[in-house]
Amino acid sequence: MLAVHLPGLDLKNPVMPASGCFAFGAEYGNLYDLNKLGAIIIKAATLEPRFGNPTPRVAETPCGMLNAIGLQNPGVDKIISNELTRLAGYDVPIIANIAGSEMSDYVETAEKMSLNPVVKALELNISCPNVRHGGITFGTVPEIAAELTERVKAVSKKPVYVKLSPNVTDITAMAQAVEEAGADGLSMINTLLGMRIDIKTQKPILANKTGGLSGPAIKPVAIRMIYEVSQKVRIPIIGMGGIQSADDVIEYFLAGASAVAVGTANFADPFVCPKIIDDLPEKLKAMHVTDINELVGRSWKACAKKNESSLR
Amino acid sequence: MIQEDMLITGQRSLADQIFELKLRGKLAANVSEPGQFVHIRVNGQSGSVAPILRRPISICSRDRAKEEITLIFRSGGLGTDLLKEAEPGERLDVLGPLGHGFPVRDIHDMKKAVVIGGGVGVPPLYGLSAELVKKGVSVLSILGFRSAKDVFYKKEFEELGETVIMTEDGTSGIRGRVTDVLDGMDFDVAYACGPLPMLKAVQRKVSDRPLYISMEQRMGCGIGACLACVVHTTDQNDSKGYRRVCSDGPVFRAGEVELC
Numbered sequence A: 001m002l003a004v005h006l007p008g009l010d011l012k013n014p015v016m017p018a019s020g021c022f023a024f025g026a027e028y029g030n031l032y033d034l035n036k037l038g039a040i041i042i043k044a045a046t047l048e049p050r051f052g053n054p055t056p057r058v059a060e061t062p063c064g065m066l067n068a069i070g071l072q073n074p075g076v077d078k079i080i081s082n083e084l085t086r087l088a089g090y091d092v093p094i095i096a097n098i099a100g101s102e103m104s105d106y107v108e109t110a111e112k113m114s115l116n117p118v119v120k121a122l123e124l125n126i127s128c129p130n131v132r133h134g135g136i137t138f139g140t141v142p143e144i145a146a147e148l149t150e151r152v153k154a155v156s157k158k159p160v161y162v163k164l165s166p167n168v169t170d171i172t173a174m175a176q177a178v179e180e181a182g183a184d185g186l187s188m189i190n191t192l193l194g195m196r197i198d199i200k201t202q203k204p205i206l207a208n209k210t211g212g213l214s215g216p217a218i219k220p221v222a223i224r225m226i227y228e229v230s231q232k233v234r235i236p237i238i239g240m241g242g243i244q245s246a247d248d249v250i251e252y253f254l255a256g257a258s259a260v261a262v263g264t265a266n267f268a269d270p271f272v273c274p275k276i277i278d279d280l281p282e283k284l285k286a287m288h289v290t291d292i293n294e295l296v297g298r299s300w301k302a303c304a305k306k307n308e309s310s311l312r
Numbered sequence B: 001m002i003q004e005d006m007l008i009t010g011q012r013s014l015a016d017q018i019f020e021l022k023l024r025g026k027l028a029a030n031v032s033e034p035g036q037f038v039h040i041r042v043n044g045q046s047g048s049v050a051p052i053l054r055r056p057i058s059i060c061s062r063d064r065a066k067e068e069i070t071l072i073f074r075s076g077g078l079g080t081d082l083l084k085e086a087e088p089g090e091r092l093d094v095l096g097p098l099g100h101g102f103p104v105r106d107i108h109d110m111k112k113a114v115v116i117g118g119g120v121g122v123p124p125l126y127g128l129s130a131e132l133v134k135k136g137v138s139v140l141s142i143l144g145f146r147s148a149k150d151v152f153y154k155k156e157f158e159e160l161g162e163t164v165i166m167t168e169d170g171t172s173g174i175r176g177r178v179t180d181v182l183d184g185m186d187f188d189v190a191y192a193c194g195p196l197p198m199l200k201a202v203q204r205k206v207s208d209r210p211l212y213i214s215m216e217q218r219m220g221c222g223i224g225a226c227l228a229c230v231v232h233t234t235d236q237n238d239s240k241g242y243r244r245v246c247s248d249g250p251v252f253r254a255g256e257v258e259l260c
């Protein structure tokens, strides 16, 4: 009922924690059995260790939050030797999120990660809004995103999902460019660039000034983008942005997603992923759906069907 | 660490905007050190999405027999304003106990301790003092507040040992800051919790004896996964170069992390 098959990923269910919200699983693994998850998207890896941005790194917003962690991570080599070795003990596919400042960084990091047997797919983070000179330009210019995708595809031993930035005027142009360049799938969406100002200090709350907006506040934006993109590409989409419940997951599938990731909601409820997975079967039953894959894109497919029949 | 809908057994006002909250549940049994904290979801009975982030609040004390923890918090923001409305009999979604508190297990030769608190940094020091007294350590408490209307737990601390109340405007106790009275005091170990400028001043004064400080930082997950709450280590050669306030702290040995 919940099983989903995507390039490189045979998932027992379509629910996975989103990159950066789950580190490498050790902390949440103390709370519940990680084998319950469809997959785990681990924290962004860069070629060299990164300390990230100064604090404060998070700020709350109405129905959401801003973060400017700045891709803090111990570097790809340490992730492979420490974190992936531990994760190898689980029966859950790992998706490795890859980031960098130069194209060559991405390529080298991606190659190293893709060689590891624990890693079943890569997620190319061309969209982190918190790194200067970095990710962001890759994520906003279709030609550059396409070139990066092509170069990573050339070295990667595993399927490559490209994580798109919502901070663009034409998301379908981005999606089509990376599809043409060989992407096996898409991840949508990363955070929206935002800011909060403290009215007492009259300064931005985040030390980085700007940060990425996530949580329920961005869900309608993600749904709209997936609705548009899924009608224009043939590759599957992992949907994310504000998911907190089984109903949200169903909404993402209806929009055109083939799997989903949960980020910010883990902070409000650390058990949210297993809870959603437990809730889904009943929700589907109530909808008379026997296979969650039936729902993919139904919001626009049903609409297309209706038009067809009325024409006949 | 567990997540539990704890029963609210009491809530009362202690001072201006300061509230004492008592919670009962299994979580209480898991508290291992004074200075640990809980991460509270305060959307309350409404079940609304906002506020989206949990609020970190120190465990002030724990009553093992009653399966109860006591928290003291200052209201004045979205989450804490909702928290002060919570009524006995209701339940509250609590994650904890979290982090590492003040080390009290191996305090062999320590005879005299001084605890130094400022504002809502005072609460965890109460549980700490009680624990130290139980171990036969004599405790001197120096508690700083802005003004008389902000003072709380004076009597409770006095029952544990000598207590010096300081206010910035002199309306209660001694006028001045906690560091003004530290000079020449006789103690073997010091513990501090309060605003960053206070911690820095205390660290400058107490450089010759062991000092433990409890840090604050804005948090996301509260359990070590999101890296929202990191502080730099002072040791440049440290293998990680950072500590997470939520899971490596909030209590650190003075000098382990940078105060900035």
Ligand SMILES: Cc1cc2nc3c(=O)[nH]c(=O)nc-3n(C[C@H](O)[C@H](O)[C@H](O)COP(=O)(O)OP(=O)(O)OC[C@H]3O[C@@H](n4cnc5c(N)ncnc54)[C@H](O)[C@@H]3O)c2cc1C
Binding pocket: A059, A060, B037, B053, B054, B055, B056, B057, B058, B059, B072, B073, B074, B075, B076, B077, B078, B079, B080, B081, B120, B121, B123, B124, B215, B216, B217, B218, B219, B250
């Ligand atoms: C380990 C630890 C222990 C704490 N113990 C206590 C305590 O015992 N009593 C007490 O009154 N306060 C304590 N605090 C501070 C308390 O967490 C904040 O006052 C509270 O989160 C503010 O929430 P709000 O809803 O009032 O404010 P809002 O302005 O609505 O908060 C917005 C966001 O900023 C965060 N935030 C704001 N101020 C702080 C702060 N000073 N520290 C950390 N996050 C902050 C909030 O958690 C929230 O995510 C502690 C903080 C930490 C990190």
Ligand SMILES: Cc1cc2nc3c(=O)[nH]c(=O)nc-3n(C[C@H](O)[C@H](O)[C@H](O)COP(=O)(O)O)c2cc1C
Binding pocket: A018, A019, A020, A021, A043, A044, A067, A069, A071, A097, A125, A128, A163, A189, A190, A191, A213, A214, A215, A216, A218, A240, A241, A242, A243, A261, A262, A263, A264, A265, B220, B226
């Ligand atoms: C604290 C935090 C850290 C994040 N770190 C990363 C990251 O390292 N790489 C990445 O591709 N996305 C990162 N993201 C974005 C999320 O993976 C996700 O795309 C986004 O938050 C939207 O989902 P949500 O609303 O469920 O959180 C991060 C988000 C948050 C809140």
Ligand code: FES
Binding pocket: B218, B219, B220, B221, B222, B223, B224, B225, B226, B227, B228, B229, B230, B244, B245, B246, B247
């Ligand atoms: S709050 Fe998430 S790591 Fe500390």
